[in-house]
Amino acid sequence: MTVQTEPFVVNLGPQHPSTHGVFRLRLTLDGERIIDADMVMGYLHRSMEKLAEERTYTQNIPFTDRTDYLAAMTGNLAYVIAVEQLCGIEPPDRAQWLRTIMCELQRIASHCMAVGIFANDCGAWQTPVMHMLRDREKVLDLFEMACGARLTLNYMRIGGVSRDVPPEFMPTARKLIKDLPKKLDEYEDLLLENEIIVERSRGIGVLTPEQAMAHSVSGPMLRASGVAWDIRKADPYAAYDKVDFDIAVGVHGDVYDRFVVRLAEMRESVKILEQALELIPEGPVHAQLPTATVQPIDQPVAPLAIRPPVGEAYGRIESPRGELGFYLISDGSPAPFRFHIRSPSYINLTPLKLMSVGGTVADAIVILGSVDIIVGEVDR
């Protein structure tokens, strides 16, 4: 017997806890099956790329906190790396190691949130995420120690970092790194075999390696599909070429593998931090900027401004969500001529329709959760 059904539309979001912010997914259903998924975004669009064209290179650093607000350190770093490429500045060793330490701490904090909220999306309501938030808080305490802020950090500078860490930072960080593996064991015991998660996520939202690459998917999502691509290894920046770590890779490319890859990456981050906290040298944390790039501008406000030579640069790093790139064009003035953010959250949404069609609404929610979008970075 066949049942005749008429397609109807379900709006997921914009105000819905599982859309991780103000993001709307317009699902067309035939019975229970999704036949079309249309993304509606822009609720958080602040036109940062336009605003940045009217501010100096240094004034633009705080914008990068507010794109991916759960990983402000990596946002800062990607931008300053692009400016350093433009100007040809090489930061001192200690600054490079501090950048590595901060970015890995940030990766742990961000993945705590991603994994915890993902468990929420699956239906393991609030308990796992509270465990995760407990550890994320400790990382945020360290950030507060280093730069006074917990969320929008504004710590990286063109040519180094804003200030050295206080003396109590290193012992606190070492203690955190010593405790974390036990916590990670706890999470894995709690979640990896958890039926709520396994039943909801195995075999859902599968991307083959070819599909993932063709859709420009990056980060844990690409690695879950079995592609061992990590910019920290492939194109090392900061001090990643001096530490030893592995790339966590999935097999099936489904939602469950993305979740497992994130858990495994936290372990690798701990491994990097253990080495970095031992190897970090003493020394200055800020490069002397070449006088050619720092010139007085004609206005009384900012007596010195960085004026990169005419040219363009694409700086990219591995943020917790994937390849975060900044494409900058300089016309020799104190403000960028063009400031483009290659945002991994946004581009990782490209295969969302491909993954959701044929599934149910419940699948669409875990698929969206596994992409781990930050709407500040999607909309910019």
Next chain:
Amino acid sequence: MTKAIAGLDIAHRIEQKFPGAVEEAIPEAATMKADRLAEVCAFLRDDPDLKFEFLSSLTAVDRLEYFEVVYHLTSIRLNQMTAIKVKASDRENPRVPSVTGVWVGANLQEREAYDLMGIVFVGHPDLRRMFLWDGFDGWPLRKDYLVGPGGRFPGLERFPGESQEPLGGRG
């Protein structure tokens, strides 16, 4: 380390295969002729020495006299990168062929460039506004869209000495 293939080298490679397809080349990127873009991109993706199967970034730039679309390409298997560009000279109606047929990942990025810069990607399957609403007037990332008072750096000019001129249309 990722091997960066300079614009001049990639232009040379393309010129060997498709004579006349390269318009100009600078160290940062090679500029393609718009009508040859699709075949050049398919070649860049499939050539065994290039294998640019991953479109890292696609964006548009307003160069005042013309528009430019910039493609940053990555080869994951060979760990190399390059950049190509294409120009759209008609300011009233800038049109560039879509590369969604070569890299599906261009889909959302082309929609973004259309939404904010107003570049029409011919052949895109679903070219609609992305962040702004349908019926929004103008293309915000263009240089002639709402220039602030005092030219390009109004924030810098207005801070301590606070110029006396009233603010323009942007409050």
